[in-house]
Amino acid sequence: MMPNVTSGYNNTTSAKYSKTTILNHKDSYCVGEHLMVRLDMYDHLGKRKEYGGDFLRARIYSLDLKAGASGSIKDFRNGTYLVNFTLFWEGNVRASILLIHPSEGVSALWAARKKGYGKIGFTGKFLNGTSEVTTECGFNLTRNAELCEYLDERDQEAFYCLKPKHVPCDAFVSLQSYNKPISYLTTLEQSLLKRFKTGIEIPQLFGAIQVVQCKGNKTMTSKECCIGVSSPVPSGFVWQNQWHPAFCNMPRFDTLEQINTCLKGKMIYFMGDSTLRQWMEALTKRVTTLEYLDIYPKEKLQKLLAVDLARHIWIQSKKHGHPYVGTHGYTVKDHSYVARDIDNVAGDRDTTIVICLGQHFRPFPIQLFIRRVVNIRRAVQRLLLRSPDMRVIIKGENIREMEVDQERFGDIQGYAQSVALKEVFRDLNVAFIDAWDITVAYNTKKVHPLNHVVWEEVNMFLSYICCNAKANPM
Structure with missing residues (x-):
């Protein structure tokens, strides 16, 4: 039975007293092998925890190589966790395991989220x-x-x-x-969350580990990044500041000619939030022949449209329906839900829809988010029935700043949505870009990541829409 935070701060999970142990310790590891780390959690009195539920974030990195990757975490629900790191690159690799919220804080946040729409x-x-x-x-x-x-x-x-x-x-x-000046947390619960405002590193005794290339080991695949290729966890890694998917061979779209070859004749709909609008902004900065049509001069946050008439490229970015949370007001005269917008797309193999929503749903009960993505799934099913060559891409949420109001916008809310999103779309013929995994690997901690991170997400998107493309540059 998991006690809530009112049982006392000293009984909550302590990063300082918790312990890490490498289960498969070796002097060196081969690229492609796994590093298995056991976590044993203790409270602030030094007593071993007997239940799980802590919100943790695991990552490996090499600063000199500008490399990083997330780790997968298994909760045994008894105070023990198993963290599995895939060793994707050669060199000295360090591990980071953050305690973002103790289980008692997670329980308080989850209960508060279920209490209503008043925040x-x-x-x-x-x-x-x-x-x-x-x-x-x-x-x-x-x-x-x-x-x-x-x-x-x-x-x-x-x-x-x-x-x-x-x-x-x-x-x-x-x-x-x-x-609204409303919180569903008690004063004691709010105090606990403030102590974990930026997450706390769980101490490690093992330091850096050595990873080397071994004869015969194969870590990369020659499979193209195409719609329908399943994405594992972790879905890839960062190396030399570039994203490398683990499940497919992603081409680089570094030159204007390569991007134009990919986009020629394409019609693209971005449907979602501002993290998806960043993709459009990134594309229009690189593709100078894409020109915005200033038909919504006062509503740029609502809808953007850019075209390249010579190459027949058409890109639209439109916000999703209620709720949309932000500092700016917006018109509701062109308001529609994503499912309805999908229903209005005719579609063919040169048309792509990209969908992303989540950040604006974090302050509300998760039932609202789940109902929305289920409705979108049904719309995607209808679309693929009438246009089976259509390309549909689902973008996951980014992790965001840890200093935000955790009750409203914290990553614990986003993580639950990220898991639900994958489940809802798991068996459809769509591509999933795991932006959560990508931003953990980069350690961005920004709802709007820096430009080079955004471009790596866009590069993954271009790989999907131009898989097997035979267009010629102009």
Whole structure:
């Protein structure tokens, strides 16, 4: 039975007193072998933990080689964990295992997430002739007042606003989110989370390990990065600051000619959040012949469109539907859910849809996220039935800053969504770009990673859409 944090800070998991042990210790390891590390967790009184549930992050790295990779963690639910690192490169390799939240903090955050939608508020703007009227909006308005209901009956996606007096519900024009001064955590729980604000390193006695090339060992594959190729965990590694998938041979799109060859004749839809909009911005910076059509001058966060008429390239980036959380307001007149946007795509083998959502769902009960991705899955199934050559790519969430409000936006919320996303799309003929794994490997800790990290995600995307492509550069 896992006690909650109210049983006392001293009974919570301590990184300082926890122990790491290499189970397969050797003087040196071959590239491609595994390093197996056992974790035994203890509390602040030095007593061994008898239950699991800690939120951990494991990574190996070599600073001089600009190399990194995530490790997979198995929780035995008795205070013991097994961390499995794949040794992808040659050299001196160090391991990092962070305790981000003790199990008691995880339990508190999970319980708080389930308690409701009140952490984020929305202000809706309605136009009454030439004057503006604002009102409260959200997913779960319980006041005894007349409501404007914006319902997608097929997918059972609903959003509400308190109806302004003498203004029709159709006059709803824009929306702005804000953080409400609400927490579902107790004072003691909040205090515990502050102690783990940036994660705490679990001490290691073994230091760096030596990895060498061994005769006959094979770590890379010649298989192309194509739709339908399964992605393992870890899905790859960083070396010399470049991403190398472990399950396919990713070509490099480093020159303008290579990118243009890939994109020629393509129609691409980015549907999701700002981490996907970063992909479009990265592409338009490198491909100077892609020009933005400034048809949404005041709504750049909502929709972007860029074209290269000579090469017949068309790229659109559009935000996903409610909830969209941020410092800027946005119009709802062109609002639609991703599932509906997918239904409006005709599609062929030169058309690609990329979907990414998660960051904006973190402050809300996870049922909202799961319902949304299940609806998107159904839309993808319909799309692939009418256009089986269509290319669909799912981008996972990035890890983000540890200093954010953990109850609203912490990575523990994102990790649960990342696991759910993989399960929902597991058996469909789509590609999955594990941005969680990539950003852990790079140790970015930024919701919007630096440009070179974003480009490695884009390079993976180009590999998928141009697998077996025979286009000629112009």
